[in-house]
Amino acid sequence: MPAPSTAGTAASSAGAARSAALLLLGDGRLPAGGYAHSAGLEQAIARGWVRDAESLASFLRGRVHTTGLVSASFAAAAQHRTAQAMASGDLGSLGSALAALDRELVARTPSPSLRRIARDLGRMLLRAMRSIAPSQQPVLDAAGPVLQQPIAYGTVAAALGLDARDAAGLVLYEAAATPAVAAVKLLSIDPFATHRCLAELAPELDELAERATDFAASDARDLPALAAPLSDIAAELHTNHDQRLFAS
Numbered sequence: 001m002p003a004p005s006t007a008g009t010a011a012s013s014a015g016a017a018r019s020a021a022l023l024l025l026g027d028g029r030l031p032a033g034g035y036a037h038s039a040g041l042e043q044a045i046a047r048g049w050v051r052d053a054e055s056l057a058s059f060l061r062g063r064v065h066t067t068g069l070v071s072a073s074f075a076a077a078a079q080h081r082t083a084q085a086m087a088s089g090d091l092g093s094l095g096s097a098l099a100a101l102d103r104e105l106v107a108r109t110p111s112p113s114l115r116r117i118a119r120d121l122g123r124m125l126l127r128a129m130r131s132i133a134p135s136q137q138p139v140l141d142a143a144g145p146v147l148q149q150p151i152a153y154g155t156v157a158a159a160l161g162l163d164a165r166d167a168a169g170l171v172l173y174e175a176a177a178t179p180a181v182a183a184v185k186l187l188s189i190d191p192f193a194t195h196r197c198l199a200e201l202a203p204e205l206d207e208l209a210e211r212a213t214d215f216a217a218s219d220a221r222d223l224p225a226l227a228a229p230l231s232d233i234a235a236e237l238h239t240n241h242d243q244r245l246f247a248s
Contacts, residue, residue, distance in 0.1 A: 021160040024132075025153070025170050028181060033124040034174065037117065038182035038246040039063065043234035045186050053193040056183050060176045060197055064208060066228040068175035071150035072168040072212035073223045074105050078147075078154025079167040080216040082139065086158060091142035098143055098151055104220040105148050111232035113239045115148075117247070122152035129156050136160065168212035172205045182246060 028035060041059065044050045050059050078101055085094040109115045123146045130137050136159040143155045150171050157167035180194045215223050238244065 018161060018166070021157075021162055022166060022170070025156065025160070025162075026173055028177060030128065031124075032128045033121050034178055035181075036247045037121070037178055038186065039175065039179040040231050040234045040238070041179035041182050042186055042244065042246045043238040044230075047234065047237075049230070050183075050187070052187070053189055053197065056180070056187070056189070056194065057197045057200065060180060060201060061204070062228065063179065063231070064172055064176050064201065064205060066226045067231060068172050069208050069212055070105075070108055070224045070226050071175060072171045072209060073215040074101055074148075075150040075154035075157070075167040075171040076164040076213050076216040077101055077218065077220065077223060078151040079158045079162070079164045080154075082143065082155045082158035083163075085142070086139060091138060094139075094142045095144045098147060098155065100220045101151050101223075102148055104223060105151065108225050108227075109232075110227075110229075111235040113235040114232065117235075118148040118150070119146055121149040122147040125149060125152045125156060129159070133160065164216040165209055165213045169205065169209040172208055172212070176201055176205065185245060 024030065040063075041050060041056075044059060050056050078098060081097040081101070082094060085091050085097070105118075106115055109118065126140055126143065126145070126147065130140050139159045140155065143152075147155065153171050153174075154164075154167045157163075157170065162170075176198055180198050183189055183194050184191045212224075
């Protein structure tokens, strides 16, 4: 029986590492703070915008097609810039490249509360990955101490060997899964129903991830700027809400 080729073995190992990295970053139990947030769902329920599985599905669909696509595009762009810096060995320029993305994402986020939350979650993701993947600390340090969450996801994805499509897909899944999981605690709703919402969204998440990836090499100013005004309003209302289960 012929021995497996070295190239085949290397490809298999690389594929396994990629799968493991995707599972790690897509796991809601990753200690990066996401489990403490509902992505606006708590306030949407308080205002009567979401009441059941049907309205939850509409909430998730609206989220991924607006701010989800924006976040995914910035994640893809961050992955592209980080991967380029790693390939060239010039990590010194990475911080300024990601800072330009960060400024453009801030400009697309009218709510001060959402900007603060995105920074907090980005910082927590980078901190978690410095402990989980210490071999990648030079890349993570070069990226800067604080990045908004989508940009941090893109940077971490590149550091772990994932591509821009992976980064976009992870951010889109996070955009939908965070409120879907929170819905189980906030509504008297069957957890199977919430995950059915996610399953039904899967084809759209794939399509949106492909669209987001098309922007990976674009100038920061040319990335999508779709808005979700009710999400911005809800975030500000949530900050002053006196009974909160989630941080957002």
